[in-house]
Amino acid sequence: MIDTINVREAIETENGRYAALVREKLKKSNTYLINLMGSPGAGKSSVLLYLASLLKDRIRIGVMEADVDSDVDARLMENAGLLALQLHTGGACHMDAKMTLEGLEHLPLESLDLVVLENVGNLVCPAEFDVGANKKVTILSVPEGDDKPLKYPLMFQVTDCLLVNKMDAAPIFDFDLTRLRENVKPLHPGLPVYPVSARTGAELEAVATYLLHEMERT
């Protein structure tokens, strides 16, 4: 255990240097980077596609799809008319800042207002790595349960915004939004929480407005 943790710290220090380079690069091209995180199947791709459909006439969007393997998500994004880049983490369970910088170098940043990095589906590892993004957005889905902040606290501590997806399925799952908020509160008071549905589009216009507002503030 101790060895593992020390190794992680060493990587993080190097990671911090690369995160600074990512921020510098984004500032130069005036591009906003969102680090989108969540469990496998939480609906990261579906929410992203819906948000992109709301935003694409207002801002220019690029997508980086990080996966352990496959190009399923990048093809999905391209089929929806988005500029998409597939990144493979080579077995790693998260993106780090160096990989993010390499990805950004393959995108025409000067002509993009927003890049969304869809991280590897995972509630643990991505929380530990600053990739240099302007905003961390985490998606939790209703079927995962309202107890997840108790079991994966770091993710809820580090994120800047929480979307609770698949709200349309809430009636058939034992999921209580109030209980979720209570579980989140001690970890991260004031965290914006949006109950949404990528299927019905519920509340995603509000999320799009929030993100545009945050981009303007930067």
Add this chain to the structure above:
Amino acid sequence: MIDTINVREAIETENGRYAALVREKLKKSNTYLINLMGSPGAGKSSVLLYLASLLKDRIRIGVMEADVDSDVDARLMENAGLLALQLHTGGACHMDAKMTLEGLEHLPLESLDLVVLENVGNLVCPAEFDVGANKKVTILSVPEGDDKPLKYPLMFQVTDCLLVNKMDAAPIFDFDLTRLRENVKPLHPGLPVYPVSARTGAELEAVATYLLHEMERT
């Protein structure tokens, strides 16, 4: 990236030595160990509770609950009358063989036929670590989607048995069991796949019978 992978290999070699110690220990006490894996919220605890209720009059069961933090799951197991031990991975996204051995040392193995290790909710990291278990069981849940084998192939390659949970929710999700089987097949021909529901209990009697049969064969 290359550094990270080399570190992982070094850990794995040490891990292999501990996995052998785990196997030796289990053999001595004639205890069977299941490594239960899956995403956060796939239903690992719920399925385990249901299986335990089916098996508890036939075999003596102990549970090790691995979490990054919290003792939510161990309390859940204890409330159901199971002998449960909470393990904290100290931030790590998976259990390794050394941590498993330490956990087993805190259980009265001589009086247990079966120990189930509920791994950290994660489709990536736990797949990479042999904890010395007799059987790897992975739970994928319907809301996660039938494309997950494409995106997290290693888990489906290494597991010995796949349970597809929340089948009762299939009608409201775009989930096709045939498509899932097609996605699994090239990765792991012949993998036993059980569509189940921890809510209705569907097919879990068949899973219990399968596991008892596998235990007898050992």
